[in-house]
Amino acid sequence: xxxxxxxxxxxxxxxxxxxLWDGQQLELGPDPRVTLDIKDPALLALLAxxxxxxxxxxxxxxxxxxxxxxxxxxxxxxxxSAAMGVADSTAPEARVAHDRQxxxxxxxxxxxxxxxxxxxxxxPEMVYSCAYFPTGTEDLATAQRAKLDHLCRxxxxxxxxxxxxxxxxxxxxxRFAAREYGVQVTGITLSRQQLALARERVDAEGLADRVSLExxxxxxxxxxxxxxxxxxxGMFEHVGHANLGLYFRHLFDAVQPxxxxxxxxxxxxxxxxxxxxxxxxxxxGRYVFPHGELPHLSTAIAQMSEQGLDVVxxxxxxxHYARTLEFWxxxxxxxxxxxxxxxxxxxxxxxxxxxxxxxxxxxxxxxxLHQILAVRPLADxxxxxxxxxxxxxx
Amino acid sequence: xxxxxxxxxxxxxxxxxxxLWDGQQLELGPDPRVTLDIKDPALLALLAxxxxxxxxxxxxxxxxxxxxxxxxxxxxxxxxSAAMGVADSTAPEARVAHDRQxxxxxxxxxxxxxxxxxxxxxxPEMVYSCAYFPTGTEDLATAQRAKLDHLCRxxxxxxxxxxxxxxxxxxxxxRFAAREYGVQVTGITLSRQQLALARERVDAEGLADRVSLExxxxxxxxxxxxxxxxxxxGMFEHVGHANLGLYFRHLFDAVQPxxxxxxxxxxxxxxxxxxxxxxxxxxxGRYVFPHGELPHLSTAIAQMSEQGLDVVxxxxxxxHYARTLEFWxxxxxxxxxxxxxxxxxxxxxxxxxxxxxxxxxxxxxxxxLHQILAVRPLADxxxxxxxxxxxxxx
Numbered sequence: 001x002x003x004x005x006x007x008x009x010x011x012x013x014x015x016x017x018x019x020l021w022d023g024q025q026l027e028l029g030p031d032p033r034v035t036l037d038i039k040d041p042a043l044l045a046l047l048a049x050x051x052x053x054x055x056x057x058x059x060x061x062x063x064x065x066x067x068x069x070x071x072x073x074x075x076x077x078x079x080x081s082a083a084m085g086v087a088d089s090t091a092p093e094a095r096v097a098h099d100r101q102x103x104x105x106x107x108x109x110x111x112x113x114x115x116x117x118x119x120x121x122x123x124p125e126m127v128y129s130c131a132y133f134p135t136g137t138e139d140l141a142t143a144q145r146a147k148l149d150h151l152c153r154x155x156x157x158x159x160x161x162x163x164x165x166x167x168x169x170x171x172x173x174x175r176f177a178a179r180e181y182g183v184q185v186t187g188i189t190l191s192r193q194q195l196a197l198a199r200e201r202v203d204a205e206g207l208a209d210r211v212s213l214e215x216x217x218x219x220x221x222x223x224x225x226x227x228x229x230x231x232x233x234g235m236f237e238h239v240g241h242a243n244l245g246l247y248f249r250h251l252f253d254a255v256q257p258x259x260x261x262x263x264x265x266x267x268x269x270x271x272x273x274x275x276x277x278x279x280x281x282x283x284x285g286r287y288v289f290p291h292g293e294l295p296h297l298s299t300a301i302a303q304m305s306e307q308g309l310d311v312v313x314x315x316x317x318x319x320h321y322a323r324t325l326e327f328w329x330x331x332x333x334x335x336x337x338x339x340x341x342x343x344x345x346x347x348x349x350x351x352x353x354x355x356x357x358x359x360x361x362x363x364x365x366x367x368x369l370h371q372i373l374a375v376r377p378l379a380d381x382x383x384x385x386x387x388x389x390x391x392x393x394x
Numbered sequence: 395x396x397x398x399x400x401x402x403x404x405x406x407x408x409x410x411x412x413x414l415w416d417g418q419q420l421e422l423g424p425d426p427r428v429t430l431d432i433k434d435p436a437l438l439a440l441l442a443x444x445x446x447x448x449x450x451x452x453x454x455x456x457x458x459x460x461x462x463x464x465x466x467x468x469x470x471x472x473x474x475s476a477a478m479g480v481a482d483s484t485a486p487e488a489r490v491a492h493d494r495q496x497x498x499x500x501x502x503x504x505x506x507x508x509x510x511x512x513x514x515x516x517x518p519e520m521v522y523s524c525a526y527f528p529t530g531t532e533d534l535a536t537a538q539r540a541k542l543d544h545l546c547r548x549x550x551x552x553x554x555x556x557x558x559x560x561x562x563x564x565x566x567x568x569r570f571a572a573r574e575y576g577v578q579v580t581g582i583t584l585s586r587q588q589l590a591l592a593r594e595r596v597d598a599e600g601l602a603d604r605v606s607l608e609x610x611x612x613x614x615x616x617x618x619x620x621x622x623x624x625x626x627x628g629m630f631e632h633v634g635h636a637n638l639g640l641y642f643r644h645l646f647d648a649v650q651p652x653x654x655x656x657x658x659x660x661x662x663x664x665x666x667x668x669x670x671x672x673x674x675x676x677x678x679g680r681y682v683f684p685h686g687e688l689p690h691l692s693t694a695i696a697q698m699s700e701q702g703l704d705v706v707x708x709x710x711x712x713x714h715y716a717r718t719l720e721f722w723x724x725x726x727x728x729x730x731x732x733x734x735x736x737x738x739x740x741x742x743x744x745x746x747x748x749x750x751x752x753x754x755x756x757x758x759x760x761x762x763l764h765q766i767l768a769v770r771p772l773a774d775x776x777x778x779x780x781x782x783x784x785x786x787x788x
Contacts, residue, residue, distance in 0.1 A: 136781040271696040297705060298696035302665040310759060311691060314708035315783065319776060365704060365775030381759030382713060387530040389709065390787040 034068035051279035121331035167235025171198030223253035325359035428462035445673035561629025565592030617647035719753035
């Protein structure tokens with residue numbers, strides 16, 4: 001058997017076991033924590049240049065099986081990939097044009113999957129974005145509430161203010177802001193599944209007079225500056241580079257002069273936008289977030305500035321997202337049998353890799369999470385934000 | 395006389411008086427707060443298209459005199475310029491190549507002017523950069539100490555750590571960090587005047603065993619990661635766009651993995667770097683900071699990322715700098731007679747416009763001030779920064 005394996009592979013020392021379709025096994029190092037089950041002879045060639053999207057694809061299609069704790073699987077796959085000389089792509093991915101139709105389809109693919117499936121591994125409020133761990137020791141539900149509060153504090157919400165939530169998901173932030181800060185919230189989403197559950201919860205909490213949720217494309221937002229504050233969490237990753245200016249123009253137009261815009265989103269490692277993680281970025285684009293495009297922080301800020309938004313505060317929550325995803329992935333791994341009754345086997349394999357892989361990606365600086373707070377300046381260019389950020393931490 | 399003035403000018407309603415060389419006067423509106431004394435008939439043409447750098451140039455050369463409180467002069471000059479249709483330039487300024495020689499000359503032009511002159515209007519510690527007003531009510535000296543403390547807190551300085559201060563000026567931060575945080579500071583500057591006074595003060599305070607200051611170009615920094623932390627305040631404005639990557643590479647190389655880099659500097663309004671303020675930017679480049687080039691925040695962040703620095707925290711202190719400059723300008727205006735004994739008349743005119751004009755420019759969002767905190771990641775891509783920024787505000 002060893003003669004059929006790439007020679008460079010045989011020389012590696014990794015705690016990894018390879019098991020072939022005929023039962024033969026090779027341990028690359030002592031005490032292997034992870035086993036790769038190669039069930040198809042055609043996949044041997046993959047081991048000579050194990051890009052992470054190729055490994056993921058083989059697992060999703062069933063030709064490859066993975067045994068071992070998923071975080072170890074991911075780490076060893078990356079070490080294997082690196083050791084075999086796989087590098088990040090040097091060119092940006094081909095991008096599709098984004099329009100209302102493609103965006104609606106891409107959102108439906110991911111977010112309309114199954115509310116019950118997402119409920120299996122998210123926190124009770126179903127907040128599907130990076131949590132905030134003020135001390136690093138909080139549980140997931142506490143950290144998601146802390147995140148919602150952190151956002152509301154950064155927005156300096158005052159009772160009676162009008163808040164627009166662009167990409168409101170299952171409405172966790174909208175309900176929290178209305179309940180805890182007494183604001184009037186308008187939320188928009190393109191996901192029918194999210195909207196249905198979000199409205200149920202708004203009604204159940206008796207918040208219908210303060211929270212209004214709509215199925216709406218950001219391009220259809222009213223541009224009359226009617227909102228005091230605008231927030232967007234985990235949405236701008238779907239907009240596409242070519243439309244980022246348009247997107248921030250809509251946020252600018254929606255907020256009154258002196259008002260705040262807070263964008264919370266995943267950003268890419270490379271300023272030129274080329275994908276990260278030895279194929280991991282391509283895996284996400286192909287299987288998890290079709291048409292997703294992660295801008296670099298600098299791109300987001302340039303586009304915001306071009307539209308007249310003045311960036312006042314940026315915070316990276318990169319390691320918070322690693323921890324959030326470790327919670328989500330751990331929750332899913334603990335409930336695989338239930339999950340298998342809610343989604344098909346292929347989807348479950350994709351989501352398992354996606355959650356564990358992104359935890360790894362954030363920790364290893366492939367991707368980042370930035371909260372970017374900006375103000376639409378008053379007519380004279382100034383603003384009335386507090387002099388310091390101390391009020392966020394009182 | 396009125397026949398010689400541009401017709402559009404006569405139609406303006408501004409609290410501005412024009413006085414000609416022959417004694418004739420024209421009041422554009424009631425109760426003029428400011429008088430422009432036009433002492434040279436050739437300058438009448440200037441009024442048809444009053445770019446701010448042209449007005450400034452005429453004042454500096456003596457053909458134009460200004461009567462009235464300087465902040466009003468600046469505001470009215472800008473209103474006049476805007477009303478007459480002067481727009482920002484649409485193309486970036488021509489840039490010169492920066493090398494050790496040009497950089498040393500440019501630094502000497504500004505910073506070697508006269509220590510006694512700067513001492514006239516700076517705070518007692520002679521901190522020549524944006525102060526930090528935690529509540530907006532502090533006096534200048536208090537706000538400068540608060541700024542130094544804010545920087546030290548962001549750097550999470552611990553006793554015994556090695557801090558590199560790139561562009562150390564008169565050593566205010568170096569002395570503060572050594573005294574209050576017990577760190578070992580290496581500071582570098584290209585200004586001989588600043589270095590001489592900075593060393594005097596280090597010796598006078600008995601800090602010579604903890605603060606070492608050198609005349610050194612950033613390109614000559616040791617690249618062996620010997621520092622725990624790196625800070626640069628008000629220096630990267632002199633580096634030049636073409637060298638920003640080189641500059642951040644030197645900061646990256648100077649700091650150990652897991653260490654922090656804090657860049658505090660002025661940033662430009664436009665992502666493409668074209669000058670701001672209807673000629674005001676060109677005035678600064680010609681008379682105040684030769685070879686100065688203000689990057690946009692997005693450019694700074696892109697360059698830091700390219701060099702491997704992970705941006706974790708950005709704070710705009712734009713209105714803090716407006717307030718700082720209002721203090722500086724007010725101090726200088728109150729001591730003009732003393733100032734006139736320390737610098738020549740032309741220099742004094744330049745510095746008066748520069749201080750009052752930049753106060754106006756920060757307030758009106760022509761320029762900004764961003765503190766950008768970044769980490770050089772550990773080998774696995776992670777870092778050990780606190781989970782929240784609450785420690786900055788304890």
